[in-house]
Amino acid sequence: MNKVIGKLFLIPNTLGDISPQDVMSHSIRDAIHTTQHFVFEKEKIGRAYIKRWCPEKSQNKIDVQILNKHTSQQELLQMLSPCLSGHNMALITDAGCPGIADPGADLVLLAHQSKVHVQPLVGPSSILLALMGSGLNGQQFAFNGYLPIDKQTCKQAIKNFERISSKNNQTQIFIETPYRNSRCFELLINHLSQNTLLSVACDLSLPTEFIQTKTVKDWKTNQLDLQKRPSIFLFLQPSA
Numbered sequence: 001m002n003k004v005i006g007k008l009f010l011i012p013n014t015l016g017d018i019s020p021q022d023v024m025s026h027s028i029r030d031a032i033h034t035t036q037h038f039v040f041e042k043e044k045i046g047r048a049y050i051k052r053w054c055p056e057k058s059q060n061k062i063d064v065q066i067l068n069k070h071t072s073q074q075e076l077l078q079m080l081s082p083c084l085s086g087h088n089m090a091l092i093t094d095a096g097c098p099g100i101a102d103p104g105a106d107l108v109l110l111a112h113q114s115k116v117h118v119q120p121l122v123g124p125s126s127i128l129l130a131l132m133g134s135g136l137n138g139q140q141f142a143f144n145g146y147l148p149i150d151k152q153t154c155k156q157a158i159k160n161f162e163r164i165s166s167k168n169n170q171t172q173i174f175i176e177t178p179y180r181n182s183r184c185f186e187l188l189i190n191h192l193s194q195n196t197l198l199s200v201a202c203d204l205s206l207p208t209e210f211i212q213t214k215t216v217k218d219w220k221t222n223q224l225d226l227q228k229r230p231s232i233f234l235f236l237q238p239s240a
Contacts, residue, residue, distance in 0.1 A: 012123020
């Protein structure tokens, strides 16, 4: 007799203070409603999100585990045990899509290795929304995470990514911690070539959403207030 194994639902979260019902499918509500085992990045955020979808759900009866960058491999193995015992689980990230610029990827890989069925549900990804709205090359692109904090190392990284962009006609995509957004923007306009196309996207899917693409030369005449606004930076150096 084959052992029954549960599903691992990958449940996206909103990108800010907005009703999830406005931007996501009600299949998410169904998954949350029928699941008792949850993995959160932060418990407070995860529980609040469940309440927004299923206010009637008794949270005293749910099983909660925490997954973040400090989670060990042994803890991951234990985390998956409800699925291996035949129960469905739901992985909910703090914002956006689980597994994309998110520690949840480790649990998803382990689920595949353990023959657990993984079911990603539809929701907002700031990375893809920014690329969609940028007008830059959506056929060839690379997401590079965060730029280095050290200024000199960051300058070298920007120059290197710009060379790759020019050589491959490839859009380069970055994220930054909100309080370092202005610093990141200044480094980009100071060290990219004048004709490089730079796109800035912030507060995606929110009423305060802002997306603009200009040459670096044009950006230098504009002031942006990006502090504490979740932002994505993209650039494309036209091929020679």
